[in-house]
Amino acid sequence: MHIVSREEMQAIDHYAIETIGLQGAILMENAGRAIFQKLLPLLKKEDRIGVIIGKGNNGGDGFVIARCLMEKSFQTDVWVVPAKKELTGDAQSHMGIYFRAGGTVRFIQDEHNTFLKKVNEYTVVIDALLGTGVHGEPRSPYLGVIQSVNQSQAMVAAVDLPSGVPANGGQFTHEAVQADHTYTLQCPKLAMYTKPAAAYFGTSHIVDIGIPNIAFREQEVLRRLWTREDVLTSLPKREAFSHKGAHGKGLLIAGSTEMPGAAALAAKGALRSGIGLLTISTPEEIWTAVSTHAVEATYVSRDDIQFDHYDGIALGPGLGREKSTAHLVKKALSHDDIPLLIDADGLFHLKSYIKLLKKRQAPVVITPHPGEMARLTGLTIKEIENNRFQTAKAFAVNHGIYVVLKGKYTVISTPDGNQFVNDTGNAALAKGGTGDVLTGMIFAFMFQHQSLLSAICNAVHLHGMVAEHLTLHSHSKLDVLASDVTQAIPVVLHNFYRDTVC
Ligand SMILES: NC(=O)C1=CN([C@@H]2O[C@H](COP(=O)(O)OP(=O)(O)OC[C@H]3O[C@@H](n4cnc5c(N)ncnc54)[C@H](O)[C@@H]3O)[C@@H](O)[C@H]2O)[C@@H](O)CC1
Numbered sequence: 395m396h397i398v399s400r401e402e403m404q405a406i407d408h409y410a411i412e413t414i415g416l417q418g419a420i421l422m423e424n425a426g427r428a429i430f431q432k433l434l435p436l437l438k439k440e441d442r443i444g445v446i447i448g449k450g451n452n453g454g455d456g457f458v459i460a461r462c463l464m465e466k467s468f469q470t471d472v473w474v475v476p477a478k479k480e481l482t483g484d485a486q487s488h489m490g491i492y493f494r495a496g497g498t499v500r501f502i503q504d505e506h507n508t509f510l511k512k513v514n515e516y517t518v519v520i521d522a523l524l525g526t527g528v529h530g531e532p533r534s535p536y537l538g539v540i541q542s543v544n545q546s547q548a549m550v551a552a553v554d555l556p557s558g559v560p561a562n563g564g565q566f567t568h569e570a571v572q573a574d575h576t577y578t579l580q581c582p583k584l585a586m587y588t589k590p591a592a593a594y595f596g597t598s599h600i601v602d603i604g605i606p607n608i609a610f611r612e613q614e615v616l617r618r619l620w621t622r623e624d625v626l627t628s629l630p631k632r633e634a635f636s637h638k639g640a641h642g643k644g645l646l647i648a649g650s651t652e653m654p655g656a657a658a659l660a661a662k663g664a665l666r667s668g669i670g671l672l673t674i675s676t677p678e679e680i681w682t683a684v685s686t687h688a689v690e691a692t693y694v695s696r697d698d699i700q701f702d703h704y705d706g707i708a709l710g711p712g713l714g715r716e717k718s719t720a721h722l723v724k725k726a727l728s729h730d731d732i733p734l735l736i737d738a739d740g741l742f743h744l745k746s747y748i749k750l751l752k753k754r755q756a757p758v759v760i761t762p763h764p765g766e767m768a769r770l771t772g773l774t775i776k777e778i779e780n781n782r783f784q785t786a787k788a789f790a791v792n793h794g795i796y797v798v799l800k801g802k803y804t805v806i807s808t809p810d811g812n813q814f815v816n817d818t819g820n821a822a823l824a825k826g827g828t829g830d831v832l833t834g835m836i837f838a839f840m841f842q843h844q845s846l847l848s849a850i851c852n853a854v855h856l857h858g859m860v861a862e863h864l865t866l867h868s869h870s871k872l873d874v875l876a877s878d879v880t881q882a883i884p885v886v887l888h889n890f891y892r893d894t895v896c
């Protein structure tokens with residue numbers, strides 16, 4: 395499923411209407427009807443429903459929903475913000491259809507006080523005020539209407555976007571509709587996956603309005619959600635006659651005397667995700683501590699690493715930021731025919747050797763959180779958070795690497811500019827150590843998947859699913875530990891494999 399910016403959505407609508415010939419009024423009919431069908435199971439006969447309509451095409455969708463509600467005899471008031479003559483195009487057409495089908499409306503300008511009273515009596519409000527066409531802070535009278543909707547006790551169902559939320563996300567401080575349900579047309583907009591916009595959507599529903607796939611291909615939308623179906627079709631098969639050497643001989647350079655746990659967690663993540671052979675390079679003082687948790691691994695001292703012996707290298711978790719560990723990053727980068735995964739303190743050192751990235755033959759994957767990304771790019775964390783998609787893509791393309799920008803919706807960017815969004819996981823993962831586990835999972839998958847991209851995306855997806863599994867069955871979001879995540883990988887993998895043919 396694609397994820398689009400406001401400009402991409404407008405271009406896709408335009409292509410569907412002008413090139414394909416699927417008229418805007420038909421798309422609007424599809425949109426309104428499809429939303430109504432999805433909304434129906436949530437409605438009760440005794441509900442008092444207010445449909446609130448703005449001046450653009452979002453309002454037009456509202457007229458279709460209002461007609462569907464009327465046809466099913468729901469108690470509905472339709473409130474219109476602009477004067478009648480201000481409605482144009484497809485919205486005007488659907489207002490006409492609604493009137494000729496027997497519908498009536500009330501204008502907020504004419505009955506402002508009645509509207510304020512009524513909005514508090516509704517049990518359901520349909521927000522069809524503003525959609526992808528909004529620019530900046532909602533102006534009067536929209537802002538006041540939005541405030542009234544937010545103060546009411548009604549269940550609020552937003553059409554396409556909660557009104558006032560910018561489709562592209564980014565920072566905003568103005569008031570916008572706080573929806574309980576948002577019915578997003580055709581495909582998610584960027585706002586659904588960015589802060590603070592994501593918090594306004596309530597439960598999101600994707601509504602198919604019939605725009606043909608060719609419209610997305612022609613607009614070359616390079617961003618999409620990585621779904622369960624993607625995982626099921628790309629999880630690796632383990633061949634019956636395969637041997638340990640066929641599933642990756644990996645070197646994990648991680649851990650320090652202060653942070654032995656990071657090495658253990660990354661190792662455990664890799665071992666639980668099917669790596670064939672794992673060698674861990676940590677300071678010798680902590681071999682015993684780490685090997686208690688990763689008995690299946692072998693160990694090599696930092697001075698004796700033979701980089702060429704491995705199919706891939708992961709480095710960074712708990713490595714430490716001392717100068718003495720920086721040369722390991724340089725060495726790993728210099729062995730440019732070996733795939734490399736860099737995380738945590740490895741990213742700290744990477745900043746000094748960033749020019750080496752472009753010289754490499756084999757792929758590089760980095761897994762920064764916003765703080766690490768800020769340091770790498772020279773931007774602030776706020777700037778990263780406000781432009782997650784743009785900054786991750788620019789960095790991946792400029793340096794020819796895969797960037798896994800972690801967060802509530804982890805964004806995976808490829809060297810050729812494609813982006814994939816993960817929507818699994820929850821706040822249980824907002825703890826030290828869970829990133830180390832993810833590094834291990836990605837590392838192990840790198841050796842076992844047909845494509846590096848599906849290895850990364852599957853690891854991120856499953857890592858999130860493990861958190862969801864734990865909080866669904868046995869833990870609260872508070873008490874999940876990174877080591878619990880490593881322990882629950884098997885049950886989640888088992889469930890996925892049960893659903894595949896592998
Ligand atoms: N043919 C299409 O393009 C389709 C569009 N659809 C709907 O149309 C929406 C987009 O329609 P529009 O482009 O007409 O835009 P909107 O309906 O989102 O709103 C545009 C109107 O709001 C005004 N406006 C913009 N910023 C404002 C602000 N800050 N304060 C107050 N008013 C403001 C504009 O002047 C314009 O009149 C989508 O979100 C979707 O709901 C659907 O009907 C499907 C088909």
Ligand SMILES: [K+]
Pocket residue numbers: 452521522523524525552553554555556557
């Ligand atoms: K809306």
